[in-house]
Amino acid sequence: MKKNLVLSPLIIKGKHSLPVIQGGMGVRISTWQCARAVALTGGIGILSGTAIHIIIARLLQLGDPGGHLKRAFDAFPFQETAKKMYKKYFISQGKREDEKFRDPEMFSLSPSRELIELTVLANFAEVFLAKEGHDGIIGINYMEKIQMPHIYSFFGAMLAGVDIVTAGAGIPIQFPSILEDLAEGKAVEYRIDVTGAAPREFSMQFDPKDFFSPHAIPKLSKPDFFPIISSTVLAKTLAKKLLGKIKGFVIEKSLAGGHNAPPRDKKSFNERGEPIYGPKDEVDLSVIKTLGIPYILAGGYSNPEKANQAFRDGAVAIQAGTIFQYSEDSGLDPRLRSIAKSMAFQGKLDVLTSGVSPTGYPFKIALIPGTLSDPAVYVNRPRICDLGFLREPYKKEDGSVGYRCSAEPINAYVKKGGKEEDCQDKVCLCTCLMANASLSQRRAEGYIEPPLVTSGDDTSFIHSLMSGPDDSYNVEDAIMFILGKIN
Numbered sequence: 463m464k465k466n467l468v469l470s471p472l473i474i475k476g477k478h479s480l481p482v483i484q485g486g487m488g489v490r491i492s493t494w495q496c497a498r499a500v501a502l503t504g505g506i507g508i509l510s511g512t513a514i515h516i517i518i519a520r521l522l523q524l525g526d527p528g529g530h531l532k533r534a535f536d537a538f539p540f541q542e543t544a545k546k547m548y549k550k551y552f553i554s555q556g557k558r559e560d561e562k563f564r565d566p567e568m569f570s571l572s573p574s575r576e577l578i579e580l581t582v583l584a585n586f587a588e589v590f591l592a593k594e595g596h597d598g599i600i601g602i603n604y605m606e607k608i609q610m611p612h613i614y615s616f617f618g619a620m621l622a623g624v625d626i627v628t629a630g631a632g633i634p635i636q637f638p639s640i641l642e643d644l645a646e647g648k649a650v651e652y653r654i655d656v657t658g659a660a661p662r663e664f665s666m667q668f669d670p671k672d673f674f675s676p677h678a679i680p681k682l683s684k685p686d687f688f689p690i691i692s693s694t695v696l697a698k699t700l701a702k703k704l705l706g707k708i709k710g711f712v713i714e715k716s717l718a719g720g721h722n723a724p725p726r727d728k729k730s731f732n733e734r735g736e737p738i739y740g741p742k743d744e745v746d747l748s749v750i751k752t753l754g755i756p757y758i759l760a761g762g763y764s765n766p767e768k769a770n771q772a773f774r775d776g777a778v779a780i781q782a783g784t785i786f787q788y789s790e791d792s793g794l795d796p797r798l799r800s801i802a803k804s805m806a807f808q809g810k811l812d813v814l815t816s817g818v819s820p821t822g823y824p825f826k827i828a829l830i831p832g833t834l835s836d837p838a839v840y841v842n843r844p845r846i847c848d849l850g851f852l853r854e855p856y857k858k859e860d861g862s863v864g865y866r867c868s869a870e871p872i873n874a875y876v877k878k879g880g881k882e883e884d885c886q887d888k889v890c891l892c893t894c895l896m897a898n899a900s901l902s903q904r905r906a907e908g909y910i911e912p913p914l915v916t917s918g919d920d921t922s923f924i925h926s927l928m929s930g931p932d933d934s935y936n937v938e939d940a941i942m943f944i945l946g947k948i949n
């Protein structure tokens with residue numbers, strides 16, 4: 463094995479980048495507007511592909527503010543699909559405030575043709591808008607664990623020329639060959655984890671030519687692939703199994719916002735119920751260096767001292783999330799952003815590494831009154847599962863596949879073979895993350911789905927970027943600060 467290689471600077475598809483990546487932030491936090499602003503500043507902007515078809519369906523029902531989706535749909539190579547979806551979801555004056563959003567069907571192992579087309583179109587639209595009018599670098603992030611939309615999502619993002627795909631929350635070992643096959647015009651298959659089934663028993667297939675006119679499918683280019691990892695062992699496994707197919711690792715530490723990798727010791731918790739990370743959870747950079755794959759460090763790197771330390775430790779770039787989420791350019795609901803950054807400025811933003819996520823991974827939550835982190839709001843929320851992104855497919859006795867989520871109504875979950883104790887404290891991330899992005903669902907009797915903000919632990923950058931609790935900053939300010947160009 464090669465030892466301590468000198469690693470090359472970050473060049474994606476022949477384009478040089480500043481060593482700052484704005485990490486993918488779902489749901490709709492790293493919007494096309496945010497990622498585009500990062501790319502225009504010279505960094506790398508990563509979109510969130512999570513639930514993007516639902517977001518687009520809801521934005522159309524709000525009247526397509528700014529007409530951006532219309533512009534993107536007009537650029538879609540398959541106009542029949544674009545027109546059909548626009549007609550189905552667009553409401554010219556926007557839906558009435560007291561009306562419910564009409565959502566597409568939930569994903570399953572056999573999605574309808576319409577859901578597949580919408581997923582392709584939505585991923586295309588988000589990437590198209592982020593890349594429009596410049597030559598900067600745009601990527602898209604997917605959570606591996608949300609497996610059922612992947613093959614359609616990749617195709618849509620590639621149709622719009624996405625430069626990079628990043629993926630964590632699971633082991634994205636199937637990604638590179640699928641991206642490659644799609645670029646070569648081949649049909650693809652994704653193996654789906656189904657609880658109670660044999661490892662390769664279930665899969666989903668997709669041949670774009672069955673859905674879209676083969677003559678209208680352009681030549682696609684394979685995006686560069688960056689798995690997100692938090693363990694040395696996983697880095698070594700991926701480097702071996704995906705030889706030559708990884709452009710770089712994103713090594714994410716447990717300070718990062720969103721989901722975190724669980725610690726090795728899954729049984730110990732501190733007095734706040736948070737998992738305890740120890741030295742064994744640290745990725746060993748001396749081992750990573752021997753793999754000959756460039757790496758990016760993420761999780762608490764949003765200041766010039768930490769970023770410089772990362773570069774000295776051999777990172778080609780740092781990836782940041784929280785600093786971009788609180789910037790004016792993110793998709794976080796402006797009211798929530800204003801509360802969160804003002805609390806952070808006053809040193810009052812408490813971030814807890816919680817067990818609320820149905821994925822089973824630790825999930826960082828900001829303790830903000832009036833959101834689902836507030837026990838009074840949590841107990842009053844009726845459990846409903848109607849977006850279903852985190853549903854776990856399981857094999858039923860008759861051999862067919864059922865779907866369950868530990869945040870759905872408890873008796874429904876238990877009837878499907880789930881354990882009651884797994885439902886404890888679980889939050890429906892699908893609905894609250896939509897609310898974070900100003901797309902709350904309305905329920906009967908005027909109940910509005912509440913938000914739940916996720917945030918990294920380190921918000922110390924706030925004092926360098928804001929002069930008071932009501933001040934604000936943009937993506938460019940954030941990048942310049944990280945690179946030590948302002949203080």
Ligand SMILES: Cc1cc2nc3c(=O)[nH]c(=O)nc-3n(C[C@H](O)[C@H](O)[C@H](O)COP(=O)(O)O)c2cc1C
Pocket residue numbers: 484485486487488489491510512603604605629630631690714717718719720721760761762763764781782783784785787916917918919920
């Ligand atoms: C609001 C928010 C949402 C996030 N969502 C995702 C996600 O969907 N997928 C992902 O791979 N990482 C996600 N992350 C992690 C970021 O991409 C990034 O790696 C991390 O925020 C870096 O650490 P920092 O928050 O200390 O800057 C999220 C982070 C935040 C703050």
